[in-house]
Amino acid sequence: AGQLPAGPAAPGCTARPGAEVVPGSSEPQTFPAEPSSFLALCDFPSGVEAAVLRMGERLHVLSEDGEWWLVRSEVSGKECHVPSSCVAKVRHRWLYEGVSRQKAEELLLQSGNHSGSFLIRESQTRRGCYSLSVRHSARAAWDAVTHYRIHRLDNGWIYISPRLTFPSLHDLVDHYSEFGEGLCCVLKEPCSVDGAKVAPIPAMPAVVKKPSLNWDKIDSSILFSEAAAPLEEDSPISLGLREAISSYLLLTEPDAAEQSPTGKGAKSS
Template sequence: MGVVSSKKQVKEKSKGRWSPVKVSTQSKDPPPLPPLVLFNHLAPAPPDTCPDQEEHFVVALYDYSSVNDRDLQMLKGEKLQILKEVGDWWLARSLITGREGYVPSNFVAQVETLEVEKWFFRSISRKDAERQLLAPINKAGSFLIRESETNKGAFSLTVKDVTTQGEMIKHYKIRSLDEGGYYISPRITFPTLQALVQHYSQKGDGLCQRLTQPCVSLAPQNPWAQDEWEIPRQSLKLVRKLGSGQFGEVWMGYYKNNVKVAIKTLKEGTMSPEAFLAEANLMKTLQHERLVRLYAVVTKEPIYIVTEYMARGCLLDFLKTDEGSRLSLPRLIDMSAQIAEGMAYIEQMNSIHRDLRAANILVSETLCCKIADFGLARIIDNEYTAQEGAKFPIKWTAPEAIHFGVFTIKADVWSFGVLLMEIVTYGRVPYPGKNHVQFGALGHRGESRRQRPQGRSGKTTDPWTSNRLAVNAVAKLSSSFFWKRQPTLIPCLES
């Protein structure tokens, strides 16, 4: 089990804070190794550490509270020696307490490198850099430095600008000197990137804004151990009810008192425990940055399913809040593009969602959107035929699914179009004034289902989907429209 990585996901996994350096073996036996974690479902297991290398020291980028006795608790800024690297958990020794244990590799960075700087985002893409800086928590002058996507070994400075025309993101090329050093404008050079940041933090000196603060980003999620798939109910604490859905209630809670999670419970009589576990097993195989991540399940009734927690709840409710109702059209289009990216991955995995709507999209603290609720999804070869009496949201359902009960990935494209209506109207009900009867069914369609038409060759035809784009094409169009045509995200200003 684990995460299935798309091509983009594999690229983004290389965004680690630094390239690993192998180290010497420890002087005493380490604690038991944590099991493999949920990151790459198809890739081979990472190789073990090669001994007899130079000593390797890191600094903690975030606080980390141990989940079990194998872990090493650390505080932000604490220095550690890495004793062994295996996958996403590294065996470390604290230089303060002398204790040993495992720490998440994405919570530390090599000392005396750019990785320890809050403003350095090594391999983040231009698009994701703009998304992060556009988060409400980042104000005018917020910035980051990243590796250039086009020039290997070069860097770019990305800055958030706020004018009377709205928020804009500006990009500046950081050029290198042959003899060492960097500059944006040739009239002033700097020996290091740190010196460059210090200078432009004191005055704008030609930039759109004086650099005020590094781009604020949340701490990464802890890797989740493979042996913690079926967990005891006692390890979960339900804190706050978030809402109710088709399968039951959804709660914000904690796993082992320190990992914040969302907990979905099964409503009695909604579906069999086997069907609920089938949903969980499907979510477990579909792992992508635009899909809500499944952590664990409680298999004894009442069944719990544990997923990552999304602070701002579902997109439908968020769009109706004061903050959501003030989102600009470019931000709304970006949210649409993020959802399309997730659906393109689902298409790539030969799957369908069947219930794509704003209520099943969750929003993070930084306004990133992820697709949730795969209760109606099915792994398919090409299409899925609903059972007699099956219910589904009629206003989001494609015509061929209403009339023939047949779902393909192109049915999700139709639902995505209706979802766009929800987004640009800030959560209004689609097709206002139209009732379910006017759409040809009220969910129970048994006797009203028609036969699919046949073409001259005798094969069934579908007049609705023949000219409908595939999800991957929709994702490319959504992303291209937002990042290339919106006036608030103009091409970089480079000196």
């Protein structure tokens, strides 16, 4: 880091996307041509329970042909064509290409991230410029995400606060990972997307269904046998049903005490 050099700052960003300028050189130092990874930015197809891709899954890009790319999920192994806007290129674990401000907040607020999680994304409105997005804990509230514009000078140095300038994004990240002055908190870990895993499908419980009863063919001895008698495993009559029938018959039987021994009612005197 260094103090702001003399001379006016250049708020416009004209360097190529993904490039950093080495001090004393007019040529930008580009990042590796190949991103270290690709990331799904949304469920696809959206609104479908059995989506082929889930947001946060790491992808292997098989073909970048126009607006539709052929990708394979490193989680499920499934292949499909998706809009290029659903895929982010990730370098150095923290530099994201193709991520909007809203999507950065959505990624950082996933359960796998905590206060201090961060990412740097290319500006969608200022070509060649970047923004730093940081998750932090707000007092008596849920975690929030704060965004900081990264400015570039004529000589290629960059800064968030004019008091501190850096020759590259790497130096900026290294400094704010140690000192958090001017930011909401110290930078801790790059945005984690490893929480997007395929949840195992729970096994359906075995359903044992006995055949429906044909009452015309049921042996009455099964119904009126003692409740304590053991039942065979393949018996169509459950113990509960047998007890229910016995209880019903007991309640509906006429009280023998109210009948005379001859079966006739008692005479009134």
